[in-house]
Amino acid sequence: MNRRNLLASAGILATGTMAARYGFAQMSSMPGMQHGGAVPPKTVIQPIEGQPLPMLKEVGTGANGELVAELRASPASAEIVRGMKTPILAYNGMSPGPCFVAREGDLVRITLVNAIPGQESTIHWHGMPVPAEQDGNPMNPVTSGERRTYEFRLPEGSAGSYWYHPHPHKFTAEQVYRGLAGAFIVKPRGEDPVPAAFGDTPLFFTDMRLASDATMPASTPVDLMNGRQGDFVLVNGAYKPELSLEAGTRRRFRLYNALNAGYLRISFGGIKFALIGSDGGLLEAPVADMTEVLLAPAERAEVLVPFDGSQRSVTVQSLTYDRGWMGPGAPSAAAVDLMTISVTGSAAASIPPLPSKLRAIADLGASTITKRFVFGETIKMGGPGGMSMTFLINGKVFEPGRIDETMKVGQPEIWEIVNPTDMDHPFHIHGTQFQVIDTEKSGTRVAAPFKAWKDTVNVASKETVRIKIVQDMPGDRMYHCHILEHEHLGMMGTLRAGA
Ligand SMILES: [Cu+2]
The missing domain is CATH 2.60.40.420 (Cupredoxins -  blue copper proteins)
Known part of the structure; x- marks a missing residue:
């Protein structure tokens, strides 16, 4: 039986009392339940918008080739809405956490301090080739009040756009939507095939739902079924931030979908850009003339976007994407504005060319299994x-x-x-x-x-x-x-x- 029929026969779709019929313990205290349905009340407050795009705080490798750091996971508060405090979870007080930047061959030694009251946590190095016992799996929890050091060496060929987030049994979804995630960039040991003049800017997307008191409500049964989607997509922790760039430049962006469940179908105001990298680093050659890139939760992409000055204000958007939805509360089908890029200076006649080759990607060999x-x-x-x-x-x-x-x-x-x-x-x-x-x-x-x-x-x-x-x-x-x-x-x- 397909899901819709299954739900209908269970009497869920039509009744609007889905919450009452589900076995979730925290249900009665959930916001939205008192409104007679499982749809959370519409947020009436607005986050601060239009501030300059925050640059992620970079933590890099020392001169000895070792990246040594501490990540303290703890409750913190953020001013998302002017004059109001939103309780979040943060690494070293920040959400997103620090952006680690290392090179192939470097040794990484990062200590998690779990200061989250009453919950286990771990750090999972998403996408990174690290030994299993260093990978923050649910079977290796760090209990509240404890610490543990993760240690691994980054192998040759591992340059790419990775990230880190908690992965404890039964607390992953909550700890991530409350703010625990960060970027981890590995750069090549040798020369980067992408010119340094193109810059290298991570855009770390997360989302957030706020109640009228600017707190984050607990997840409802609809959230659990469909995956929790926020009302606001943040870029490097800011809502609809602004970035200013010179005309005549080509910019490198690393796009991270760090949302719990939301899909991002990213466009740069219709500008044709080149896709140059995926989750695990560069492609073999740029894929030119892209107008959008779809990122499911946890996916990343690297792109090179030209700004020739013909558009003075470029709205980076997430276009509509139907990922399937069950029950009430489907997200709006309209495109969502993510950030604005204003292009300054005189319009340029030419943009620096794309690199023709990036690197070779090996075949994995024949398989019969x-x-x-x-x-x-x-x-x-x-x-x-x-x-x-x-x-x-x-x-x-x-x-x-x-x-x-x-x-x-x-x-x-x-x-x-x-x-x-x-x-x-x-x-x-x-x-x-x-x-x-x-x-x-x-x-x-x-x-x-x-x-x-x-x-x-x-x-x-x-x-x-x-x-x-x-x-x-x-x-x-x-x-x-x-x-x-x-x-x-x-x-x-x-x-x-x-x-
Ligand atoms: Cu799924």
Whole structure:
């Protein structure tokens, strides 16, 4: 039965009393519930907007080739709405946390201090090739009040746009939407094929929902089902910020979708730009004449955008994208303004050319091993509240300690990720970068248009995505949907890579 029929037969879609029928403990105190439905009340307050784009605070490698830092995760407050305090979670008082910048070959030694009252935490190095026991998995929690040091060396060829966020069992979604996430940029050991004159600016997108007192309300059943979407998308922690650039420049941006569940279909006011990088670093060559790039939650892209001065004010937007929605409260279908770039100086006759080549991307080798991962969702009856929704991979809800799949270190495999559900799900696996082979929908198979390193790939509703994957290090790795509320409700498994 498809989900809509399932819900209708369970009497959920029509009644508007979804909350009352779900078994979530915190329900009665949730904002929005007193309004007779599961839709949160519309925010009546507005964040401060139009401030200069904040630059992320960079923490770099020392002269000895070691990046040593401490990340203290703790409650903090932010002034999102003028004169009001929003309680958040922050790393070293900041959200996003510091932007780590290291080079291939560097040693990283970062200590997490968990000062979050009553909750475990970890730091997961999203997309980075780090040993399993250093990767902040849920089975290695740092309890409240404790600290632990993560240590790993960045291998050659690992330059890319990574990020970090907590990954504790049952608290990931909440800790991330409350503010815990940051960028981690690895630069090449040798010369960067992208000219330094193009700059290198991370745009770290998050989102936020605020109640009328500027606090962040707890997630509702609708949030858990669809993934929590905020009312405001922030860029480097600011709402609709402004950036000023000279005409005649080509700029390098690293785009990060760090939203819990929201998709970003980013355009630069119609300007044709070049895609030069994916989750795991540069492509082989720029892909020119792009007008938009779709980023599912956790995906990243590097782009080069020309500003010739013909547009004096460029609105960076997220265009509408239908990722599937269940029940009330679907986000607006209108494009969302993310930030404004004002272009100063006299219009330039020419823009510096694109680099023709970026780097070589190796093939992963032949494989005869195929695994299949099928997304699913179900409504579970029983319990005091009546029912709850769970999300599945291969018919199973995540269970700590259970090994769902095994593979041999160094041996490439082909994985088919199948999504028969009504909603898109971004598939992510820890510890490695994979390559997309092709996608298939309604019987039409489309080969990946170019080689790219990915750690997260969107699997649209009714679509199958085939990837080629190798794990180079032994250990247990999580794979899961990166709509964090779906991960929370069970859409996760454990892979054991061994000899
Ligand atoms: Cu999902």
